[in-house]
Every structure is written in C-alpha cells, then in structure tokens.
Amino acid sequence: MSNSLTHILLIDDDPIFRLGLRTALAEFPNLQVVAEADTGVTALDILRRRQNQNAVDLVILELSLAELSLSQQLKTDYPNLPILLLTAQSDPTQLAVAQEAGVDGYCSKGSPVDTIVGAIGQLTSGESFWEAFPAFSQSIPRSVPSPRWHNQLRSQGLQQIEAALVLVKQQLQSPNLTNLDRLFWNGRRRELLAARWLVNQLLPAQVIVVERGEERKERQGGQGGQGGQGRDSRLAISRQQGILVPSTASSSELTQVLESSQTFDATLAKLQSGLTNLTGEILEIDILQTDKKRELLGIILQKVEAILAELRFSQITMEQLAEKRSLILQDLWQVSVMDFFGRYYTLPWGNRELAVVDILLRDAAAVQGDILDRIPFVVELFAHQLFETPLIIDNVSYPAQTPEALTRSGILLQNLIIQLANGVISPLLNNFADTEAIKQNFYNQQLISSRDIARFRNNLSWRYRKLQLLDEPEAIFESRHHLLVLTDTGIKRTAIYAPRTQELEQLQGLSFVVSIAYELRDAISPRLRGTVAWVGRGVVYFLTQVIGRGIGLIVRGVIQGVGSAWQDTRLGK
Known part of the structure; x- marks a missing residue:
C-alpha cells in the first residue's frame, strides 16, 4: 500500500457505524475520512x-437499491474513483448487481479492520477486492437447493402453526365466548399469523440464484450438449418470492427483479396488518372473514407476481x-377465482x-366492465416493473x-389487488349470496342473516x-383517480x-x-x-349603522329622561 494519504468519503445512513469506522481508520496514518454522508x-x-x-x-458505501443507482452515477461522473462496498448484505444476486453497477470491492461489515484496510489499499492501487464468497468474484453461484433438514424444519413448523x-x-x-376471552384468542391468532409469515420469510422452501451466461455455457458444454430440457431449464426460480428470471438476465434485469421483489414484500407485510375498510364506502370484500380476506389478497398478490414473471x-413489448x-x-381474475x-x-x-367456479366464471364480462376496466395505472405499473419506465404520479x-x-x-x-379481490367476490354475491x-365458510359473522346480506x-x-x-364523472372532470391503499x-x-381529457370528451347522457x-x-x-357576501355586508351595515344607531339614540334619550325625572323627584322632596 502506498504511503500517500488516502482521502475517504464514507456513505452510510447509520451514524453509529460511521463513527466507529472513522475511529478505527484513524489508527492508520495514511487513511483519512475527510467527509461523511447519509444520502446519495x-x-x-x-x-x-x-x-x-x-x-x-x-x-x-452501504448496499441498497438507492446506493446501486448511486454507484452507477458515481462511475458515470467519476470513472476513476474506486468504490468499496461495506455492507451487512450477503445476497449473491444483490452483490452481483452491485458488481455490474461499477462497485470495485466488497467487504462485510463484520470483517476485521485489517481486512478493510487491505481492501482499501488494493482498490487505490487499481486492483479489485471481493471478500471470500463462494465463486462470487467470477460468477454468480449456480442454483443450490435448501438442505433437507432446512425443509423439514420449515414443514414441521408450518404444520404446528396451522x-x-x-x-x-x-x-x-x-x-x-366472553369479550375478554375473545380478545385473548384474537391476539393469539394474530401471533400465529405473524409467526407463519416469519417462517415463510426466514425459511424459504428453496433458494435458487441466477447464474451468469458464461458459467451456464461451461456447464452445458460439460454435459455434452444435453439440450431440449424445456422452458424450466432456462429459468431460475425463487420459491420464496415466486419470481422467474431468465438465466441470461443482465444486471439491469436483475435490478428490476430486486425492485419488484421489494415492492411485493412491502405489500405482503401490510397484509399482515389490519384489513378493516376505512374508506367510508362499502366494498365486496367487506363480507369476508378477516382470514379469508387476507388469504384472497395474498393469492392475488402471488398471481400478479407470477404473471409479471411470465411477461x-x-x-413482451410496451405496445x-x-x-x-x-x-x-382477465387471466389474473380467473386464476384468482380458481x-x-x-x-x-x-x-x-x-x-x-x-x-x-364454472358458475362464477360466467360473470366474466360483467366483472370486466364494472371492475377490471376501471382499474387505473395497470399498464404504467407493469411497464415500470418490466421495463423500468419512470412512474408518473401526480404529474411528477x-x-x-x-x-x-x-x-x-x-x-x-x-389498489390493483384490492380491486381484483372485489372482482372475485362480486360474482359470488350475485350467484350464491x-x-x-x-x-359458514367465507362470510363475516356479522353479515350472515338474510336481512344483513340483502x-x-x-x-x-x-x-x-x-x-x-x-362520482366517476366528478373524478374525470377533476382529473383524478381514487385508489384503495393498505x-x-x-x-x-x-x-x-x-x-x-379523453374520457371527459367521451362522457354521454347523465x-x-x-x-x-x-x-x-x-x-x-x-359570483x-x-x-x-355583498348583500350580507349591506344588511349588516344597515342593521348596525342605521337601525342600531337609531335604537341607541332612542335608548339614550329614554335613559336621560328617566335620569332627569328621578333628579327632579329627589329635589322636590
């Protein structure tokens, strides 16, 4: 490592970590943290x-999707500036995307200070440094199934929870059941649902990581040209997220998948919270039990994610x-119903x-016209997930x-999954209300009598x-859409x-x-x-300045007359 002083910019949103790293690097005279930043x-x-x-x-810098775009910006503006990734992340896919985005080196946050200093030295001398990670610096690892004990642990845990x-x-x-007992059992149910969600997140059934094209070609060559394995041989599948990614995916495509996964994970987390309707308007899914409502929304979320992977x-092109x-x-609605x-x-x-199901699917045309065709921003959402097109919301x-x-x-x-859920329940209310x-199987206990259902x-x-x-003509005239959010x-x-504007010009009739x-x-x-307001001000002026003053003068005269009479009476005595 050179004896010249190395000026370091530290980017991390954790001030405690920045302080600790700055203190640790201060022990080395040829290293100096000259600036810190918590945002890009x-x-x-x-x-x-x-x-x-x-x-x-x-x-x-620390690793996140925002920092990936930051590293790309840094490499564009400062191509000779080395970037060291110091992160707690260990996901091979994310690290591969970071490498493709221009990051020159990687160390985990648990690495010894000497390792970090050595990495800094290699980067400043024009080399790269990737901390020991199985076959990572050369290519993204091949698909590795979870160990058998891992699957058994997950399966047994889920069975006990169910x-x-x-x-x-x-x-x-x-x-x-008393009110106190009902409160207790509802709390117990929420705990079990949260535990089930955590098990599904922390113990995925299978973890398969996308491999790079070079490694795939080498492996296929070693297999003696075993082709014709069909569509599954060209895909890497994450069972935890339900995502299909072409194995020849570029770094930008991998980033799209990661961003899409974050969006779906955040929505899934919100499904574990309350699903009470607070809109002030009735929704089809209000008739469902809370568990059934959560199950339906979860199914639709999975189907949307799967169809994005298919697209x-x-x-598919934008057109x-x-x-x-x-x-x-229509396909999303049908598979969700089934x-x-x-x-x-x-x-x-x-x-x-x-x-x-056959009877419910007969209402496809009615559901399409009443619900599905009214869902806004579907193309924009899918285009954003598939092609990384900018998302224009509120004219920004x-x-x-x-x-x-x-x-x-x-x-x-x-909004998409809630409206699709309404579309799933709508034909049920029309045919089997x-x-x-x-x-017994689906309805909220508060809405089971014939009168309540009617x-x-x-x-x-x-x-x-x-x-x-x-409501819809008003929304069109005001250039806005109403969305349902969790x-x-x-x-x-x-x-x-x-x-x-186009919808406004097409309005007819009432x-x-x-x-x-x-x-x-x-x-x-x-106007x-x-x-x-002008008439009101005139009336107020007339009442206060004309009638009010007149009444005041009259009252004043009466008071003066009474006073004079009282004084005359007193003097007469």
Whole structure:
C-alpha cells in the first residue's frame, strides 16, 4: 500500500457505524475520512465541492437499491474513483448487481479492520477486492437447493402453526365466548399469523440464484450438449418470492427483479396488518372473514407476481402490454377465482352438485366492465416493473429504483389487488349470496342473516350506481383517480392526479349532464357567493349603522329622561 494519504468519503445512513469506522481508520496514518454522508444527494454534493481541493480518493458505501443507482452515477461522473462496498448484505444476486453497477470491492461489515484496510489499499492501487464468497468474484453461484433438514424444519413448523390456528378458530366460533376471552384468542391468532409469515420469510422452501451466461455455457458444454430440457431449464426460480428470471438476465434485469421483489414484500407485510375498510364506502370484500380476506389478497398478490414473471420471460413489448391489458386482468381474475375457491369446489343443490367456479366464471364480462376496466395505472405499473419506465404520479416523474418510485408502485399494486379481490367476490354475491355453505365458510359473522346480506347487496348496488352517475364523472372532470391503499390500520382511499381529457370528451347522457352541472356550479358559485357576501355586508351595515344607531339614540334619550325625572323627584322632596 502506498504511503500517500488516502482521502475517504464514507456513505452510510447509520451514524453509529460511521463513527466507529472513522475511529478505527484513524489508527492508520495514511487513511483519512475527510467527509461523511447519509444520502446519495449529500455524497454527490460533497464530491463536487472537493474536486479541486482535497479530492476524494475512495468511496465506502452501504448496499441498497438507492446506493446501486448511486454507484452507477458515481462511475458515470467519476470513472476513476474506486468504490468499496461495506455492507451487512450477503445476497449473491444483490452483490452481483452491485458488481455490474461499477462497485470495485466488497467487504462485510463484520470483517476485521485489517481486512478493510487491505481492501482499501488494493482498490487505490487499481486492483479489485471481493471478500471470500463462494465463486462470487467470477460468477454468480449456480442454483443450490435448501438442505433437507432446512425443509423439514420449515414443514414441521408450518404444520404446528396451522394446527394451532385451527384450534384458535374453533375457540373463536364458540357462541359462549366472553369479550375478554375473545380478545385473548384474537391476539393469539394474530401471533400465529405473524409467526407463519416469519417462517415463510426466514425459511424459504428453496433458494435458487441466477447464474451468469458464461458459467451456464461451461456447464452445458460439460454435459455434452444435453439440450431440449424445456422452458424450466432456462429459468431460475425463487420459491420464496415466486419470481422467474431468465438465466441470461443482465444486471439491469436483475435490478428490476430486486425492485419488484421489494415492492411485493412491502405489500405482503401490510397484509399482515389490519384489513378493516376505512374508506367510508362499502366494498365486496367487506363480507369476508378477516382470514379469508387476507388469504384472497395474498393469492392475488402471488398471481400478479407470477404473471409479471411470465411477461418478463415472454419479452413482451410496451405496445403489446397496452394491447393485452384487458386479457392480462382477465387471466389474473380467473386464476384468482380458481385458486381461492378451488377448481373443483362444488355445492349440493337439490339432487346434483354445482361447480362453483364454472358458475362464477360466467360473470366474466360483467366483472370486466364494472371492475377490471376501471382499474387505473395497470399498464404504467407493469411497464415500470418490466421495463423500468419512470412512474408518473401526480404529474411528477419518479425514476425506477428510487425509494419514491418503490412507494408509489406499492400504492398502485395495492389498489390493483384490492380491486381484483372485489372482482372475485362480486360474482359470488350475485350467484350464491344466501347459500348456507358459503356463509359458514367465507362470510363475516356479522353479515350472515338474510336481512344483513340483502342490505349489503343493496348498498353495494347503490354504490355502483352512484359511482357511475356521480362520482366517476366528478373524478374525470377533476382529473383524478381514487385508489384503495393498505395502511397499518386498514384499507383507506386516496386520490391522485391523472389527465383524463379523453374520457371527459367521451362522457354521454347523465354523466355528461353531471359534469356540466359541476362546471356550472364552478362558474356560478364564486359570483353567487360574492353577491351574497355583498348583500350580507349591506344588511349588516344597515342593521348596525342605521337601525342600531337609531335604537341607541332612542335608548339614550329614554335613559336621560328617566335620569332627569328621578333628579327632579329627589329635589322636590
């Protein structure tokens, strides 16, 4: 390592870690941390200010999607500036993407200080340094299945959790349960659901990592040209996330998958929170038990993720994506119906069995027109996930792989799965609303009487009439969309801006009259309010300045007269 002083820029959002690393490096006289930053914007500003004096010789940063885009920006603006990744992350795919993005070296945060100093020395001398990681510096590891004990542990744990959930459900269905006992068993159920989610996250059934093209070619060559293994041989599958990635994927494609995975993971986490409807308007899924509601939304989330993987594999274009929007949503709805109810689920009806799914799928056209076609930003969401196109929300463009884009794509994804869930339950309410088997297996205990169900359906029908005749024309005229989003407390409604001029021009009939009424109100209301305010000020002036003063003078005269009479009476005495 050279004896010259190495100026280091430290980028990490953990101030305690920055302090510790700075203190550790201070023991080495040829190393100096000249600046620290907790965000990429701050780091770029520091580098610009230090170009002429005490220029930075090396950057140390933590790994995240934001920092991947930062490393690309750094390599574009400062191609000769070495970047050392010092992170707690050990995911081979993420590290591979970082390497492709321009990172020159990697050390884990648990590495000894001497190892980090050695890595700094190699990077400043023009070499690279990747801490011992199985075959990582040369290529991304091949697919490695989880060990057998790993799968057994996961399977046994899930079986125990499911058995406990069945017992808890039986307790909650007891009619003699006190409020205190019900509170206890509800808490127990939430704990078990959280434990099940953690097991699925921490103990995936199989972990398979994408391999690079060079390694794949070498392995195929060593196998003597064993081809024709079909589509699965060209894919790497993550069972935990349900993601299919072409094995020849580039770093940008891998980054797309990671970003998509983050969006879906965040949405899945929100499904574990409350799913109470807080919008003030009735939704089809309100009739479901909470567990069934969560199960349905989870199934749809998996199907959306799977269809994105299919689209990514088929290499669909932007033009084809827009053309196939209705078909994609129709496929999502159909597979969600079949998975939620069961492809061969039947109900006894007289002397025969009714195939529930076949009957529900007959309402495809009605669901498409009433629900699926009204879902906004479907093409934009899929294009953002597949092609990294900027996401334009509220007339602001959010580039891919930024935290803001992740948040907003999550909002669009949540609205999509909630609306699809409404579409799954809608034909059930139209065909089997008052069927006892359906009520016992799916409905909320507060909505099982025939009167409650009839009231629920009537309110739902009125909501759609109101939406079609009043709410939708108003939203079109105001250039906004209403979205359903998941929060920690439940499902809420939010509005975002979107140009809807074409829809406004196509309004006809009563919807057109409603938009004209809103326009007339906007035109007349300010003038009318101004006129009323002017008349009101005149009335107030007349009452206070004219009548009020007159009454005041009269009262004053009366008081003076009474005073004079009282004084005369006193003097007369």
